Amino acid sequence: MHSRRSKSITGKRKQVGNGVARVIKPQKTRRIIRRFHHLINKRESISQFLSLSENLDEANEKKNDSTIRASLKGDARLRKHYEDGKSQAFNDAMETQLLRLHSLIKNEEKSKGAGVLAVIYTLLGYVMNQIDALGGLETYQIASQNGQLKGRGGDTSKLLGKWIGPLLKDLPEATALEIGSLSSENHISRCRLFEEVVRIDLEEHDCVIKQDFMERPLPKNENEKFHLISCSLVLNFVKNHKDRGAMCRRMVEFLRPQGYVFIVLPQACVTHSRYCNESQLQKLFATLGLEMLHSHQSNKLYYSLYQLQKAPSQPKGSCKRIIINNGTGLNNFGITL
């Protein structure tokens, strides 16, 4: 997505984080989400190249900036390049370099020469500034929330209802955990298939508990587990492949025997990734004892429903991503256990 505008996409930067109620126009929502994903992907590639990946955190841009500065280890020249990148508004030259990032990294992976590091830090500064200009995580969440509004058909749990209804018909006491919940108005909460729906999200929303799933206390008994976990458009939000794997592994700990997991991903994570496709996902979830019951691809999204069949096995070997698709225009989404 290449707008030629030199301002931030929202044009509302001053309002971000000031506690002012913000509205993002519906027609801008998709553009913001796509732009955010593009920038996060590029930043992930750069931070992997610089071995920073473990430390970057989509929810804390200040910390990310400090982490990057720490990696400069007092190198004044590289710091200047980083600052130079940060000072640049949206421009075509930097956008073109970003699009060529993968080949730049590939060609220079071995040498890590000073020249390429200068370019990489300039690009990293530019990406940081662009994420800031978008309004960071907060704007992304508002955009996602807009994308969910009923009239706009964005509630992914509608398909869940269709799949899970017949499976839960003899279980009136079924409970669900919705990770990354933005609204209590979603189909999952209104479909009456569940006696209780626990909604959690990293940020505060009405009728949603503010909680990091990775820090949710583990269930002490079966009653604290769920018949269904919904994880819609959350894994793609998690910053790297290992953390996504850790989230999947943790979900299983919250599932009742024979419980279900509903996973939604942007379609491109499954159809246009170097490291992920449907059969790779099926294999990965099989390691966790999960069997795929349904999957569906829409224009934008990939939906799947899994059922827990047996206890997960311990991960074997390394958790390195394996390339399964090669070519240009692919993204780096992946999950490893």
Ligand SMILES: C[S@@+](CC[C@H](N)C(=O)[O-])C[C@H]1O[C@@H](n2cnc3c(N)ncnc32)[C@H](O)[C@@H]1O
């Ligand atoms: C794109 S929104 C998805 C919203 C909604 N589920 C949907 O399908 O449109 C991703 C959400 O996942 C949440 N999220 C990411 N990691 C999380 C975690 N560890 N615990 C709880 N929520 C998380 C984020 O806060 C964000 O609101």
